[in-house]
Amino acid sequence: MSFSLKNIISIKDFSKDDINFILKQTEKLEPVARSQEMSQNMAGKILGMMFYEPSTRTRLSFETSMKRLGGGVIGFAETGASSVTKGENLADTARMVAEYADALVIRHNLEGAARYVSDIVDVPIINAGDGAGQHPTQTLLDIYTMKRVFGKIKGLNVALIGDLKYGRTVHSLSYALGMFGAKMSFVSPPELKMPQETLHDLKGAKAVTRETDNIHDVLDEVDVLYVTRIQKERFPDPEEYSRIKGAYLINSELLNGKDLIVMHPLPRVDEISPDVDDTKYGKYFEQAFYGVPVRMAILNALIKSF
Amino acid sequence: MSFSLKNIISIKDFSKDDINFILKQTEKLEPVARSQEMSQNMAGKILGMMFYEPSTRTRLSFETSMKRLGGGVIGFAETGASSVTKGENLADTARMVAEYADALVIRHNLEGAARYVSDIVDVPIINAGDGAGQHPTQTLLDIYTMKRVFGKIKGLNVALIGDLKYGRTVHSLSYALGMFGAKMSFVSPPELKMPQETLHDLKGAKAVTRETDNIHDVLDEVDVLYVTRIQKERFPDPEEYSRIKGAYLINSELLNGKDLIVMHPLPRVDEISPDVDDTKYGKYFEQAFYGVPVRMAILNALIKSF
Amino acid sequence: MSFSLKNIISIKDFSKDDINFILKQTEKLEPVARSQEMSQNMAGKILGMMFYEPSTRTRLSFETSMKRLGGGVIGFAETGASSVTKGENLADTARMVAEYADALVIRHNLEGAARYVSDIVDVPIINAGDGAGQHPTQTLLDIYTMKRVFGKIKGLNVALIGDLKYGRTVHSLSYALGMFGAKMSFVSPPELKMPQETLHDLKGAKAVTRETDNIHDVLDEVDVLYVTRIQKERFPDPEEYSRIKGAYLINSELLNGKDLIVMHPLPRVDEISPDVDDTKYGKYFEQAFYGVPVRMAILNALIKSF
Numbered sequence: 001m002s003f004s005l006k007n008i009i010s011i012k013d014f015s016k017d018d019i020n021f022i023l024k025q026t027e028k029l030e031p032v033a034r035s036q037e038m039s040q041n042m043a044g045k046i047l048g049m050m051f052y053e054p055s056t057r058t059r060l061s062f063e064t065s066m067k068r069l070g071g072g073v074i075g076f077a078e079t080g081a082s083s084v085t086k087g088e089n090l091a092d093t094a095r096m097v098a099e100y101a102d103a104l105v106i107r108h109n110l111e112g113a114a115r116y117v118s119d120i121v122d123v124p125i126i127n128a129g130d131g132a133g134q135h136p137t138q139t140l141l142d143i144y145t146m147k148r149v150f151g152k153i154k155g156l157n158v159a160l161i162g163d164l165k166y167g168r169t170v171h172s173l174s175y176a177l178g179m180f181g182a183k184m185s186f187v188s189p190p191e192l193k194m195p196q197e198t199l200h201d202l203k204g205a206k207a208v209t210r211e212t213d214n215i216h217d218v219l220d221e222v223d224v225l226y227v228t229r230i231q232k233e234r235f236p237d238p239e240e241y242s243r244i245k246g247a248y249l250i251n252s253e254l255l256n257g258k259d260l261i262v263m264h265p266l267p268r269v270d271e272i273s274p275d276v277d278d279t280k281y282g283k284y285f286e287q288a289f290y291g292v293p294v295r296m297a298i299l300n301a302l303i304k305s306f
Numbered sequence: 307m308s309f310s311l312k313n314i315i316s317i318k319d320f321s322k323d324d325i326n327f328i329l330k331q332t333e334k335l336e337p338v339a340r341s342q343e344m345s346q347n348m349a350g351k352i353l354g355m356m357f358y359e360p361s362t363r364t365r366l367s368f369e370t371s372m373k374r375l376g377g378g379v380i381g382f383a384e385t386g387a388s389s390v391t392k393g394e395n396l397a398d399t400a401r402m403v404a405e406y407a408d409a410l411v412i413r414h415n416l417e418g419a420a421r422y423v424s425d426i427v428d429v430p431i432i433n434a435g436d437g438a439g440q441h442p443t444q445t446l447l448d449i450y451t452m453k454r455v456f457g458k459i460k461g462l463n464v465a466l467i468g469d470l471k472y473g474r475t476v477h478s479l480s481y482a483l484g485m486f487g488a489k490m491s492f493v494s495p496p497e498l499k500m501p502q503e504t505l506h507d508l509k510g511a512k513a514v515t516r517e518t519d520n521i522h523d524v525l526d527e528v529d530v531l532y533v534t535r536i537q538k539e540r541f542p543d544p545e546e547y548s549r550i551k552g553a554y555l556i557n558s559e560l561l562n563g564k565d566l567i568v569m570h571p572l573p574r575v576d577e578i579s580p581d582v583d584d585t586k587y588g589k590y591f592e593q594a595f596y597g598v599p600v601r602m603a604i605l606n607a608l609i610k611s612f
Numbered sequence: 613m614s615f616s617l618k619n620i621i622s623i624k625d626f627s628k629d630d631i632n633f634i635l636k637q638t639e640k641l642e643p644v645a646r647s648q649e650m651s652q653n654m655a656g657k658i659l660g661m662m663f664y665e666p667s668t669r670t671r672l673s674f675e676t677s678m679k680r681l682g683g684g685v686i687g688f689a690e691t692g693a694s695s696v697t698k699g700e701n702l703a704d705t706a707r708m709v710a711e712y713a714d715a716l717v718i719r720h721n722l723e724g725a726a727r728y729v730s731d732i733v734d735v736p737i738i739n740a741g742d743g744a745g746q747h748p749t750q751t752l753l754d755i756y757t758m759k760r761v762f763g764k765i766k767g768l769n770v771a772l773i774g775d776l777k778y779g780r781t782v783h784s785l786s787y788a789l790g791m792f793g794a795k796m797s798f799v800s801p802p803e804l805k806m807p808q809e810t811l812h813d814l815k816g817a818k819a820v821t822r823e824t825d826n827i828h829d830v831l832d833e834v835d836v837l838y839v840t841r842i843q844k845e846r847f848p849d850p851e852e853y854s855r856i857k858g859a860y861l862i863n864s865e866l867l868n869g870k871d872l873i874v875m876h877p878l879p880r881v882d883e884i885s886p887d888v889d890d891t892k893y894g895k896y897f898e899q900a901f902y903g904v905p906v907r908m909a910i911l912n913a914l915i916k917s918f
Binding site for chain 3: 338341343344345346362363366367369370373374376572573574575580583591592594595598
């Protein structure tokens with residue numbers, strides 16, 4: 001088993017072997033991420049972070065991954081304190097940081113930004129979210145979480161819930177779930193349905209999917225409720241927004257007696273009630289933790305240690 | 307001698323043994339903080355910093371402590387570049403950072419924030435200042451400085467000067483000084499006297515204290531002048547503020563011939579004249595330095611190394 | 613060969629031996645900067661960064677240098693998240709950071725700021741740009757780049773192009789080039805000529821220089837075109853600015869058939885066309901890379917390792 005990619009741009013670039021390789025390495029790195037074992041595999045190495053959009057979770061988990069492995073991190077978390085304000089373009093900034101670092105992590109508001117940079121510079125590029133595009137390391141940690149809890153992905157029943165139209169997380173995730181033979185239910189208000197293009201792709205890949213706008217249609221049969229936020233801005237009418245938000249609210253009463261786990265890419269606002277947090281259902285903080293060993297696995301795969 | 311605390315929330319949680327343990331370890335770590343000896347005790351460990359309020363000194367000295375010990379630091383120094391702007395609440399942010407880090411340092415504008423977080427997450431919490439509440443690591447470094455200079459705390463005469471009403475530093479410090487048997491003079495304008503509640507607590511602990519508004523009442527007998535800033539905002543009348551500020555100004559002329567040291571939690575504005583800096587009296591920069599070995603001692607006490 | 617300086621404030625403080633020492637050490641550290649060899653020479657050491665003005669390149673390359681050598685970095689990249697906002701002055705902030713760190717890097721908008729701080733604190737100070745003043749580490753990496761490409765500085769023909777009046781880079785660089793016996797052409801619009809004072813200094817040092825406003829006068833004979841930005845703000849008349857900008861634009865058509873390299877301190881805006889980037893002429897990204905081993909050499913020279 002080996003890893004074939006030089007850059008981590010889109011989950012669509014991954015073969016099943018590539019994903020399995022990362023999942024396997026993640027498992028081995030869990031004790032390091034849990035602070036139970038030490039690895040200094042990245043000592044003397046530098047990760048360059050170029051965050052043109054704010055982020056806490058993705059940025060901090062990449063930093064944690066690199067630093068726990070003994071490596072260093074440079075870069076910017078927003079564009080205020082950098083020459084970006086002097087009008088330097090993305091290409092020049094990326095070339096410059098690439099002269100300093102062993103790999104770059106890029107988050108940008110424009111779709112395609114990470115791919116564009118990977119064509120320009122020599123060091124490996126990791127896409128940490130490009131606008132409405134991809135966020136492949138999120139997908140890998142989502143897949144890892146399910147595999148970790150259920151021991152497999154094949155045959156799992158996964159419901160993706162909420163904003164399936166604009167949420168970049170769910171597009172990548174559905175692709176990966178299809179690749180590994182999970183069955184998917186897409187639960188959303190009609191205004192926020194999974195795009196036709198994604199449905200078409202999934203059909204081409206022979207993925208088993210269905211659509212509904214009623215969460216009660218799926219509660220009895222799914223293994224995973226993957227919840228995403230429904231943003232107020234999508235609805236011109238505040239009352240319509242309130243009605244829909246209520247219909248998709250996950251709380252412990254709704255879950256009572258079911259046999260499933262609840263996941264969320266976080267941050268949540270109020271789509272999952274806090275009364276779920278400490279139940280057997282709530283797996284979203286554990287999921288956030290898995291971001292660390294997954295990203296460690298990716299760093300180890302892309303950056304050659306001494 | 308051992309250390310009994312899991313979290314560092316309030317100086318009131320400390321037993322005398324706990325404080326003595328930290329003072330002892332601090333002494334051992336001084337050569338590491340002075341860059342004379344190397345320790346990699348925190349290698350592979352991560353400290354999470356959640357600073358909801360700006361701070362230079364506290365933040366940088368925690369970072370220095372962790373990094374000199376070979377550990378890594380993640381987090382945010384202000385809330386701009388983080389998901390806090392997406393509306394995530396303190397509890398969720400803390401849970402998330404706790405998934406990545408071996409301990410959290412929290413500075414927050416609301417009293418009780420650190421205690422609240424310590425009830426939610428499993429990793430140790432260090433309170434780096436919560437509104438008008440506690441700032442226990444500041445108190446520990448203040449105590450260490452006095453112990454270091456005089457060899458003991460018991461029997462020392464310490465004058466706390468300036469804003470004794472709102473200054474969170476002086477409340478914690480007076481509590482600790484009382485515990486170790488120092489005698490205290492509280493020197494402040496009537497508007498900014500030590501709160502009745504604190505005086506009552508100190509009396510209950512049999513601490514020897516007295517109050518005055520005249521700095522000349524104490525100059526001949528004290529070992530330590532602990533100065534804090536008087537903020538302009540406390541006085542509706544600018545002339546009243548000017549008069550009071552002048553009456554509490556510490557300069558070398560005032561100190562000439564006295565046998566005492568001057569301390570200050572910093573940053574100062576103009577309550578201590580720069581002409582004190584390089585005299586035998588001025589100990590506030592040395593005091594700032596001691597923040598590093600004190601915080602090293604705390605990190606070592608809370609985080610298990612490999 | 614040894615290094616005589618405690619602080620890096622101005623290139624004028626350097627003897628030829630000092631510069632040669634840094635160049636020699638830089639060469640040895642190149643494999644470390646290229647991530648081919650490991651050095652942990654700065655393990656347990658702390659570099660304090662005080663950036664009162666934003667910067668990407670200088671800040672990130674100092675951070676990279678320190679972190680690749682195993683050291684830690686603390687400080688601030690802008691003044692927002694620090695006590696500077698509470699009105700603390702430069703002297704107090706510097707004294708405080710000096711209590712934590714083994715050396716300080718300072719970038720400030722006021723000329724003389726770094727020298728001023730070096731008189732106050734005990735740890736080594738590195739000037740990373742002080743207003744219209746000096747930026748000595750930039751000069752060292754510029755010199756190193758030329759030495760690296762041509763094997764020598766003596767006898768090289770170097771054209772400095774663009775804003776020679778306000779650009780702090782070119783003043784320091786011309787001084788160093790003169791010291792090592794390079795011949796210089798100063799190419800600028802009349803409004804932005806090299807200051808009389810600098811010309812006078814160079815004459816006193818017996819440097820061979822000439823001035824022209826026409827880039828075509830020098831193209832056939834120079835080894836290095838060192839390009840700097842011409843800022844729009846210098847010209848009251850936008851049309852005049854456009855005309856001049858066009859006359860100093862470097863593109864591959866202009867360079868075709870010439871035997872020279874193009875350097876630039878970066879960031880560029882549009883004074884060098886992107887079509888030069890991947891030609892044999894464009895050396896500015898390589899030049900940016902050399903900032904890392906040069907700064908590693910400086911850190912090693914100033915900070916004693918364990």
